[in-house]
Amino acid sequence: xxxxxxxxxxxxxxRGTETAPLREFLxxxxxxxxxxxxxxAIKEIxxxxxxxxxxxxxxxxxxxxxxxxxxxxxxxxxRKLRLRELPNGKRxxxxxxxxxxxxTLGLLVDEVRQVVRLQPSEIxxxxxxxxxxxxxxxxxxxxxxxxxxxxxxLRTILPS
Amino acid sequence: xxxxxxxxxxxxxxxxxxxxxxLSRNLLSLDAAxxxxxxxxxxxxxxxxxxHTLKGLAGLFGAIRLGAFSHRLEDLLxxxxxxxxxxxPEVLDVLFATVDAYGRILQIEKDGRDDDLPSVDDLFRRLxxxxxxxxxxxxxxxxxxxxxxxxxxxxxxEEHRLRANIxxxxxxxxxxxxxxxxxxxxxLDDMKERAKQHGEIITYLPTGEATGAxxxxxxxxxxxxxxxxxxxxxxGADNVxxxxxxxxxxxxxxxxxxxxxxxxxxxxxxxxDGFDRLADANALEAGPSLRSLTQTVRVDIRKLDHLMNIVGxxxxxxxxxxxxxxxxxxxxSRQLATELMRLHRxxxxxxxxxxxxxxxxxxxxxxxxxxxxxxxxxxxSRDLGKEIRLVITGAETEIDKLIVEELSxxxxxxxxxxxxxxxxxxxxxxxxxxxxxxxxxxxxxxxGNHVMLEVEDDGRGIDEVxxxxxxxxxxxxxxxxxxxxxRDEVLALIFVPGLSTREQVDDLSGRGVGMDIVKTNINKLGxxxxxxxxxxxxxxMAITLPITLAIVSALLVRAHDQVFxxxxxxxxxxxxxxxxxxxxxESREVITVRGSSLPICDLGKLLGLxxxxxxxxxxxxxxxxxxxxxxxxxxxHLYGQEDIVIKPLGPSLSRVRGFAGAxxxxxxxxxxxxxxxxxxxxxxxxxxxxRERLSVLHG
Numbered sequence: 001x002x003x004x005x006x007x008x009x010x011x012x013x014x015r016g017t018e019t020a021p022l023r024e025f026l027x028x029x030x031x032x033x034x035x036x037x038x039x040x041a042i043k044e045i046x047x048x049x050x051x052x053x054x055x056x057x058x059x060x061x062x063x064x065x066x067x068x069x070x071x072x073x074x075x076x077x078x079r080k081l082r083l084r085e086l087p088n089g090k091r092x093x094x095x096x097x098x099x100x101x102x103x104t105l106g107l108l109v110d111e112v113r114q115v116v117r118l119q120p121s122e123i124x125x126x127x128x129x130x131x132x133x134x135x136x137x138x139x140x141x142x143x144x145x146x147x148x149x150x151x152x153x154l155r156t157i158l159p160s
Numbered sequence: 161x162x163x164x165x166x167x168x169x170x171x172x173x174x175x176x177x178x179x180x181x182x183l184s185r186n187l188l189s190l191d192a193a194x195x196x197x198x199x200x201x202x203x204x205x206x207x208x209x210x211x212h213t214l215k216g217l218a219g220l221f222g223a224i225r226l227g228a229f230s231h232r233l234e235d236l237l238x239x240x241x242x243x244x245x246x247x248x249p250e251v252l253d254v255l256f257a258t259v260d261a262y263g264r265i266l267q268i269e270k271d272g273r274d275d276d277l278p279s280v281d282d283l284f285r286r287l288x289x290x291x292x293x294x295x296x297x298x299x300x301x302x303x304x305x306x307x308x309x310x311x312x313x314x315x316x317x318e319e320h321r322l323r324a325n326i327x328x329x330x331x332x333x334x335x336x337x338x339x340x341x342x343x344x345x346x347x348l349d350d351m352k353e354r355a356k357q358h359g360e361i362i363t364y365l366p367t368g369e370a371t372g373a374x375x376x377x378x379x380x381x382x383x384x385x386x387x388x389x390x391x392x393x394x395x396g397a398d399n400v401x402x403x404x405x406x407x408x409x410x411x412x413x414x415x416x417x418x419x420x421x422x423x424x425x426x427x428x429x430x431x432x433d434g435f436d437r438l439a440d441a442n443a444l445e446a447g448p449s450l451r452s453l454t455q456t457v458r459v460d461i462r463k464l465d466h467l468m469n470i471v472g473x474x475x476x477x478x479x480x481x482x483x484x485x486x487x488x489x490x491x492x493s494r495q496l497a498t499e500l501m502r503l504h505r506x507x508x509x510x511x512x513x514x515x516x517x518x519x520x521x522x523x524x525x526x527x528x529x530x531x532x533x534x535x536x537x538x539x540x541s542r543d544l545g546k547e548i549r550l551v552i553t554g555a556e557t558e559i560d561k562l563i564v565e566e567l568s569x570x571x572x573x574x575x576x577x578x579x580x581x582x583x584x585x586x587x588x589x590x591x592x593x594x595x596x597x598x599x600x601x602x603x604x605x606x607x608g609n610h611v612m613l614e615v616e617d618d619g620r621g622i623d624e625v626x627x628x629x630x631x632x633x634x635x636x637x638x639x640x641x642x643x644x645x646x647r648d649e650v651l652a653l654i655f656v657p658g659l660s661t662r663e664q665v666d667d668l669s670g671r672g673v674g675m676d677i678v679k680t681n682i683n684k685l686g687x688x689x690x691x692x693x694x695x696x697x698x699x700x701m702a703i704t705l706p707i708t709l710a711i712v713s714a715l716l717v718r719a720h721d722q723v724f725x726x727x728x729x730x731x732x733x734x735x736x737x738x739x740x741x742x743x744x745x746e747s748r749e750v751i752t753v754r755g756s757s758l759p760i761c762d763l764g765k766l767l768g769l770x771x772x773x774x775x776x777x778x779x780x781x782x783x784x785x786x787x788x789x790x791x792x793x794x795x796x797h798l799y800g801q802e803d804i805v806i807k808p809l810g811p812s813l814s815r816v817r818g819f820a821g822a823x824x825x826x827x828x829x830x831x832x833x834x835x836x837x838x839x840x841x842x843x844x845x846x847x848x849x850x851r852e853r854l855s856v857l858h859g
Contacts, residue, residue: 052822056818064810064813069473071810105812
């Protein structure tokens with residue numbers, strides 16, 4: 001296991017070996033920005049099956065779909081983060097995750113990029129760097145080489 | 161026992177629960193018999209056996225508290241059945257209290273806690289006090305002029321009953337009956353039932369006489385007041401020989417005991433049950449008799465849900481099969497297509513049978529919940545000092561297990577209300593010339609795909625004037641609005657949260673938290689509740705429920721561009737829609753169907769769906785009906801009927817109204833299932849459900 005994790009960690013963090021535990025984040029695109037969610041919270045990544053809209057539901061609810069017989073409510077991250085509406089592209093994916101109450105929920109994102117490993121010291125506080133509407137859902141930001149990633153707090157995004 | 165698996169533990173608790181329910185039923189029958197001035201010793205004996213079994217189980221599973229409590233109760237019941245103690249009202253009270261105590265003990269054992277249970281300890285002391293005055297170890301029969309061969313096989317209890325009957329100068333009869341081994345269960349029960357009408361069966365034993373391989377001969381010892389001719393007239397048959405046995409007589413069953421095992425070995429377990437001497441206090445500890453005496457298994461309902469889901473998925477496979485067959489036919493492979501169609505039909509039929517089979521397993525009689533209610537009625541009527549006669553009909557009506565579980569709380573509320581608010585005090589009843597005892601009727605019956613449940617009382621009825629006044633005073637409705645309410649609207653006020661017509665708040669009801677919760681719970685089960693009331697005559701609450709929640713036939717429709725399923729049980733018909741026939745009555749759109757007017761509503765608009773661009777040519781009206789409410793839903797297309805498995809929407813969508821869940825439609829798509837009851841109420845809220853309207857006005 002140690003051999004497997006060392007290479008990308010070294011590449012991404014460029015800080016050699018530090019003792020603090022690394023945290024893994026799944027990096028994905030919503031709208032035009034990069035976001036990250038802690039990998040342990042993601043159960044599965046799916047190509048979107050047909051989604052049935054649920055009339056009268058809240059705006060960020062895209063609808064329901066069936067994942068191997070399980071009924072899953074799908075939330076649109078774009079709407080949740082109040083980003084510009086875009087038609088769903090070929091690279092759209094659904095991230096399956098579990099809410100605090102144990103409900104399986106899907107999050108629609110525009111594209112899944114990669115997994116990065118971050119040292120705690122690489123995660124910056126978000127307060128100074130972000131003024132957007134999304135700030136209530138943000139735990140921090142990170143700057144892997146050549147990019148800027150907003151790390152999301154799943155607990156505030158998912159309905160409790 | 162160190163390694164008892166969780167499964168065995170679960171089974172232990174559910175079996176214990178069942179035994180306690182049996183005990184509760186016995187006590188209720190005992191109470192009823194006592195009130196009617198009848199004596200049925202077999203009821204006490206059954207209660208004794210139930211507690212005895214429970215004690216054995218408790219020992220096996222190391223449930224110490226349960227064991228100790230059962231042991232003490234068993235002693236008391238033993239004293240009762242052997243006539244050492246009279247069944248006085250205070251004894252009966254203690255017995256009833258034990259049922260609740262068992263509930264508490266069981267919960268604690270289940271949670272693996274070790275809490276103090278003062279109420280149970282108190283009951284323990286009361287049991288002890290009752291037992292203290294009893295003379296124990298009454299001398300066995302010795303001075304009897306009965307054959308020792310027979311006496312040797314009688315249990316202490318049977319001996320006691322024999323003595324009691326002889327003391328009453330009853331005659332003893334021997335009924336020698338041949339039974340077919342394959343049908344002995346039913347035939348013996350039947351025989352016992354008929355013989356009981358003439359007296360008491362002291363015991364029954366195999367005679368051990370040589371009979372055919374498939375038959376067995378039993379002697380029934382019956383004590384009766386009737387003479388021989390009457391008995392022969394009533395019970396006589398080709399396979400029955402009846403003799404009066406004089407007091408000084410040879411053995412009734414000389415070689416019974418050694419034969420017992422061998423005669424019955426290998427026959428059905430039920431037959432063993434019949435002969436198992438549970439009354440013999442050591443039988444359980446002996447070991448072999450601990451094996452299950454019934455052929456039933458207990459199954460977690462979630463496993464049935466899982467099976468049902470598989471059936472649902474198989475029906476998707478079925479649809480694909482027929483699609484492929486159609487395609488083959490289109491491509492010219494006629495013979496293959498025909499063969500595939502045949503397979504498809506066969507598959508379809510078997511799948512239907514499997515579905516029915518699984519559904520049947522989920523069904524339980526409503527009697528399960530009625531028994532619990534009977535206990536509540538007894539308790540409340542004693543607490544309030546009101547004498548209540550409970551009349552139950554239709555306890556055998558079957559309904560989905562999940563629904564039964566959710567029914568007991570609402571029904572309990574309704575019964576409490578009926579006794580507390582409905583039934584007048586004895587003095588008042590005497591004044592108006594009603595029988596002193598109030599009557600509560602619980603009726604259940606099946607009506608198509610629904611089960612109807614009625615709670616009816618012969619009390620004072622709902623005080624409509626006071627109800628409206630209260631609603632106005634508490635600000636739920638305006639004075640002017642109140643004056644415009646029609647009768648149904650007034651009665652529906654009882655479902656408004658926070659309204660209670662009782663001035664004083666007490667333990668039972670009067671806090672106004674009852675009926676609105678009842679209504680919510682019933683609606684959650686896909687049911688509706690209607691109130692009828694006649695001042696001075698009584699109140700009737702009628703609940704309409706679906707038989708099952710697991711699988712339903714549904715009509716698939718399209719509204720605007722989306723497919724919805726409407727449970728067929730709530731659809732009375734579908735018509736072609738003629739926009740020109742629509743009239744406006746009191747700001748509501750109605751059409752006329754066979755002479756009566758039907759309110760209609762555009763389903764797509766109601767749900768706020770985007771309006772499709774294409775011009776709709778032909779539209780349809782689906783008439784949804786629940787209870788006595790009808791609503792026409794205007795839709796754009798009818799796809800036809802399909803059996804669907806309803807899956808609940810997730811908790812994050814719990815606030816969305818109008819849907820009972822969703823279902824898979826095949827080709828990976830999901831369709832929403834309409835909650836007809838909720839939609840009907842929402843649209844018709846102006847008439848039948850003031851609550852919704854009130855919340856719009858004041859909330």
